[in-house]
Amino acid sequence: MTTQRFPLPDVGEGLTEAEIVEWRVAVGDTVTVNQVIVEIESAKSLVELPSPWAGTVTALLAEEGTTVDVGTAIIEITTDAPAGAPSGGAPEAPAAAAGEASGEGSGSVLVGYGTGDGAGGGRRRRRGAAPAAEVEAKRPTSTSGTSTSSARLDVDAPAPAPAPAPAPAPAPAGPAIEKPMASVPASSAAGAQSARVLAKPPVRKLAKDLGVDLASVHPTGPGGIVTREDVVAHAEGAAPKALATYPDDDRPWLASGTVSGDGRQTRVPVKSVRKRTAEAMVASAFTAPHVTVFQTVDVTKTMKLVASLKEDRDFADVRVTPLLVAAKAVLLAVNRHPQINASWDEASQEIVYKHYVNLGIAAATPRGLVVPNIKDAHTLDLLGLAKAIATLTSTARAGRTQPADMADGSITITNVGIFGTDTGTPILNPGEAGILAFGAIRKQPWVHKGKIKARWVTQLALSVDHRLVDGELAARYLADVAKVLEDPARGLVWG
Known part of the structure; x- marks a missing residue:
């Protein structure tokens, strides 16, 4: 038998860290090669990671909700193979961060790769021994069968050493398993160094149910005992407070934040989608000189076609x-x-003209803005394009867009009109030379064939990288987009 540790892999696009969203296995579970073991949140997508080995889970080395650097071990699996040998047809764990190819088999495989059977990844009931904090909290009873008044309290501080016991029988030979990190709460080390905490078992249970660390509760009971009221008051003080300027409704974007003592502010860590979006937008805005041109279009014939x-x-x-x-x-x-279908390569000082169009569609999702693209969109007819857009948007809203789906974009559309916005000045997706904002379509007075009529009208805004696209090119390109929207039959001529 041998113990393997699986490091967090780079699932694509230069991932440096990811958040552990949900473990699909627990300590003691038996796993097979390519069975989904954990769901992580990368820069802009949720990714399921499969097991590279078959064996038994002996430790979860990262807790749900924590952010882990690529290359950091996240799970420990004991396999039946002898040390140094592959397990379950999979090669040894990669020595460095994931994503490195290691020959045949599974190795640091990702979903959809490898040769294993890929067992179901449904969430399992957690098993295993009670947390160490609960075990340490139980004070040993007197060997004489009697007890003192203090024996009715659980004490975090170590209890007096019991009388020497007979030496245990030698354990069967086997690999030494390191104590799982996941079974040791982060607060245990701090609790050992703090003053002893006294609390009755019902109070401890209440604190556990409310997610309150007893070491952080100010005791008011006699002799420094933490009372039920102390725990409840601490929990209420740490709970999010409704702001006077907002209704007390569901605000999921505040769920991971910390509320200030007066309830007037909530601080939410910048990570995942929001962090990567901010980095990309800042890099784009301060690297590519943006120029935006606008055009108002009569799209009545487009509405009839739809x-x-x-x-x-x-x-x-x-x-x-x-x-x-x-x-x-x-x-x-x-x-x-x-x-206009080009990108600027700063490192080599070259303009890269692309002979394909990967059409990006900016999608607003519950997790933030993502911009997946339709690969080789220029090869699709109207029906194929409709199906591709439907698949792209549904995948994005489900949070399942993969990093590869957002790479190597050519030009992007952002449909701001769906929110009732007339137009805007969109920021370029990094590595692209153009992005079109498609505004809301409204019935407005319009001069048509010499008469004022009610027509369907929209506004277009095209932002371009002025290093690549001159004003004339931007204007001509936008005018042609407008001509097709004004008269879709023109597409039969240009197509």
Whole structure:
């Protein structure tokens, strides 16, 4: 038998850290190769990690909700294979951060790779011994069968050493298993150094149920005993407080934050999607000189086309919206102005012109903004594009967009109109030269064939990297997008 430690892998796009969202296994569980063992949150997506070995889980080395650096061991698995040999058909654990190829087998595999059976990853009931803090908290009873008044209290401080006991029988030969980190609460070390905490068992249970650390509670009972009232008061003082300026409703974005003592502020750590989005937007805004051009368009014919497609049998299983026509217009305009489909390589001082279009669709999700892209979108017809957009958006809103789906974008559309916004000045997705903001479509007075009529009108805003795209190119490109939206039949000519 041998003990293996699985380091957090780089699941793509230069990941440096990730948050442990949910363990799918517990200490003592038996796992197989490629069985999903944990769900992590990377920069912009939730990723399921499979086990590279078959064996028994002996330790979870990172708690749920904690952020772990790539290369840090997160789980310990004991396999049946002798030390140094692969287990369950998988090679040895990678020595460094994940993502390194190690020949055949599973190694530091990711979901969908490797040769194992990939057992189900449903959440399991946690098993294993009681937490160490609970074991240490139980004071040994007197050997004479009598007890003193202090024996009715649980004391965090170590109890007096008991009388010497007979030496235990030698344990069977086997590998030495390091004590699991997950079974030792982070507060235990601090508790050993602090003053002893006195509390009756019912009070300790109440504190555990409320998630209160007894060492942080100010005792008011006789002799320094922590009372039930002390625990309740501490829990109420640490609970989030409703702000006077906001209704007391569900605000999930505050769930991971810390409320100030007066309840007037909540501080939420910057991580995951918000952290990576901020880094990307700052890098883009202060690296690429942005220029934005605008155009107002009569899209009445586009609205008629959308209504017609909704009645078309071929489009019965997909959602047809004006965004679909806008996406097609963007692709047709790229074909007419390929210079806009480029990126600036600062390191090599080169302009990279792309002979493909990976069309990005900015998607607002409960976890934040993500921009996955449709690979080789220029090769799709209108129906194929509709299906790709539907798959892309549903995956993004479920939080399952993979890093590879957001890499190597060409040009992006952000549909600000879905929120009722007329237009905006969008910031470029890093590595791209253009992003189109598609505004709300409203019925407005419009001069049509010499008469003022009520027409469907929208506003477009195109931001470009001025290092790559001159004003003339930006204006001509946006004008062509507008022409397709104004008269979709033009796409038959340009397509």
